[in-house]
Amino acid sequence: MPDNYGEAGATIAIVGAGLGGLALARVLHMNAIDAVVYERESSRHVRGQGGMLDIHSGQRALREAGLIGQFYAIARGEGQDMRLLEPDGTLLLQEDTPDDAPLERPEVDRADLRDLLLDSLPEHAVRWGHAFESADNGVLHFADGSSATYDLLVGADGANSRVRALLTDARPAHIGQNIVELCISDIDRTYPDLAAMVGRGNFWVLGDGRSLAAQRNGDGRVRIGLNFYNTAEDWFATSGIPFDDPAAARARLVEEFTGWDPRFTALIEASDDTIVPRSLTTLPVGLTWPSTPGVTLLGDAAHLMPPVGEGANMALLDGALLGLALAAHPDDFPAAVEEYEREMFERTGAAARMSADLHELLMSPDASRRLLAFFQPG
Template sequence: MSTTPKIAIIGAGPAGLTLGAILQKHNISFTIYDSDSSPNERNQGGTLDLHPRGGQAALVEAGLWKEFTKYARPESDVLKIVKNDGEVLWDGNTTDKREVPEEEKFANRPEIDRSALKEILLGAVKPESIRWGKHLKEAIAGQSGKYDLHFADGSIDKDFDLLVGADGAWSKIRKLLSDTLPTYSGISLIECWTYDVVKENPWMAEYAGAGSCYSFGEGRTIQIQRIGDGSVRTYACLRKPESFLKDCGIDWTNPGPAKEQYVKEYFDDCGADLKRMILESKDKLVPRTLYQLPVGFSWESRPGVTLIGDAAHLMTPFGGVGVNAAMMDSLSLAQEVVKFVERGEGKSLAEVVKQYEVDMFPRGEMFAKKTMDNMQKHFSAGGSEHLAGRLIAHYRKPASTS
C-alpha cells in the first residue's frame, strides 16, 4: 500500500474540480487553490457540449452522471448554418425531428451551461478542500523533491509531493516545466450578451434556434449560442493583428456605438439578420483576443509536477473540445493516482506523472490539430458551405438495411 501523496491542484476550473471530484470519490485528499475570492466571482462563460468519451466519462467516474442529466440540454445539440449573406444552408431546428428514445437522449453531445457544470463539480468537492482567494505568485521546488507554494498574500504552503497545474492559459505551474508561452491565434472578437430573449426579444430566440447558429466566411465568423439561463451570446470574430482591438479606433467602453461601428466597418455586407443579432445584443459587450499553445506542445517529465487542461494544451474554441480535453486529462491523471495510492501500482510518483503525460501528449496534439483545422475552415471562403455539406450528407444518407 502506497502512502497517499500530499497533492495541490492549482485552479478551480473544470479541469481542477474534475480531478478533485474523482480523487475525493476514492478518499484521496488534496487541496485546490484558486485566485478568485469565491466560486461565483467571475461569469463562467457560455455553453459547451460534453462528449461521451470526454467530459461525460469523467463525470461518470466522479459519480456525477445523475446530476449531469438534471442540467444537461440534449435538445440544444442542434446546429443552424448560415452564409455571411444571410442564406440559411442548414437548420437542425426544423430538420430530422424524429422522437429520440429516453435512453438515447444523452448518447451524443448534450449542451450544458458552464456555470451549471461548475455547480455540479463544486457539489462533489468538500468545501474545506478548496481555498479561495489564493493567488499563486510562484511555485518552488525544494531540495527534498517536494514543492512549496508562495502566494500573493505572503503565505506559503509547503512540502507538496504532487503539484497539478490546472491554472489555465498563463499557468504559473507551467514555468516549472517549460519556458513556452501562449501566442496570439490570429483571431480577435467581441462577445455580445442579451438576457431572457424569449421575453425581451422573441425574434432573437427564434432566429438563434435551440442550440448554436454559425456563419463562417473569409476572415470572419459570427457564432451564436443559446444558453440554458434563457440568454443568447453572439460572437463576432475577425482574423486581425494582435493589437487590433486596441488600435482599431473603437471605444469599447461605449457598447452601443462601438457595436454599430464594428458592424459597419467589418460586417456591413452580411445578412441583415446576422447583423441584427449583434446590434440587438444590448446587455453586455466583451472584447476578446484569443491565444493558443503550439500544436504538439510537450515537456520533459519532471517528478511531482504536471499540467492539465488549458495549462497543458491551450486551444481556441473553434474545435469545441477544450473542456472535454481538460476533463479527459483529469480522468486520466486521477486514474493513475488512484492506482498508485490504492493498489500500489507504480514504483514512484514520478512514474505516475510520466505515464499520465505519455497518454495525454498525443491526445492533446490530436485535439489541437482538430482545432487548428476547424479554425482554418471557419475563417475561409466557403466555410459555411463546407460544414452544411457535411451535415446534409450525414443526416440524409440512406438508413442501414442490415
C-alpha cells in the same frame, strides 16, 4: 484551517478551480487521496463562467467521477440543434434534435457544470483567494504571502498558467483571430423574433473573413461571438471600435458586417452593454515536456487549443485520468504522472491537430461551404 490541510499523507496541490482541476479533485476524493485546490478567485460566484459547453468525450470523465446522472439532469439535449447560414441569409443547414435523441453532445452551462463538480467535493477541498505565485522545494507561495507544502503540484491554472513555467518555456501565441463577445438577456421576452431565428442551440453565419455565432443558454440568454479572422493581435487597438462606449461600439460593430442580412446585425444592435473583446491564443500543437517528479499540468495549461469544442472535454478527461493514475499508484506519484502524461500527450495532441484544422477551415474564404461539408461529410 491551516493551508496544509490533509497532510497526514502525501498531499496533492491543484492550482486552479476550473473544470479539469475540479474533476481531478473529485476522482482523488472518491479514492480517499488527499488533495487541496487553490484558486485565486475569492469565491465561486465572483466571476461569470462563460456560456455553453458541448460535452462529448468528457462524459467519460463524469462517469469516472460518479456524476454522469447528475450531469444528464442539467444538460440540454436541444442544445445540439444547429443552424448554419451565409451572410446573405441563405440557410445551408438546419438540424433539430428530436426530444428522444441520445445525449451524445449535449450543451451545458459552464457555470452549472462547475457547480456540479464543486458541490461533489468537501467544503475544505477548495481554498479560495489563493493566487499562486511560485513553487520551490515542495512549497507553494501565494500572492498574499501565505504558503503551503505539497508532494505533487498540478497546474490546472488555464491559458496563462504560472505553473507551466516549471516544465516548459512554451507560451501561448496569437492565431490570427479576435472575438467580440456580446449577450442578449431574456431574449424570448425582449426579442422574440430574434429568439426564434437563433433557435434552441447554435446559430452560425460565416463569410467575408468574419463569423457571427449565437448560442442559446439555459438561463434565457443568447451569447454572441463576433469572430474576425486573419486579424493581427493588436487589431482591437487599431480597429477604432470604442469599447468604453457600448452604444458607439455596437454601431461600429454593425458597420463591420455591412452587407449582411439585417436580421443578423439586429442581434448586435439588441445586445446588452457588456461587450468583451478577446484575442485568441494557443499553445504549440503537440506540446510535450520531460516528465518531472513533483509537477504536471492539465487542461489549457497543458494544451491550449482554438475554441472549437475540445478544450473543456480534454480538461475533464485530463483531471479524471490523472486521478485514476494516482489512485493506481498511490505510493509512486512520479510513475502515475509519467503514465498520465504519456496518454495525455497522445490524446490531446490529436485533439489539438483536429482543432487547428477546423480553425484553418474557419479562416478560409469559403468557410461556410467547407463547414457544411464538415458537418455533412460525403
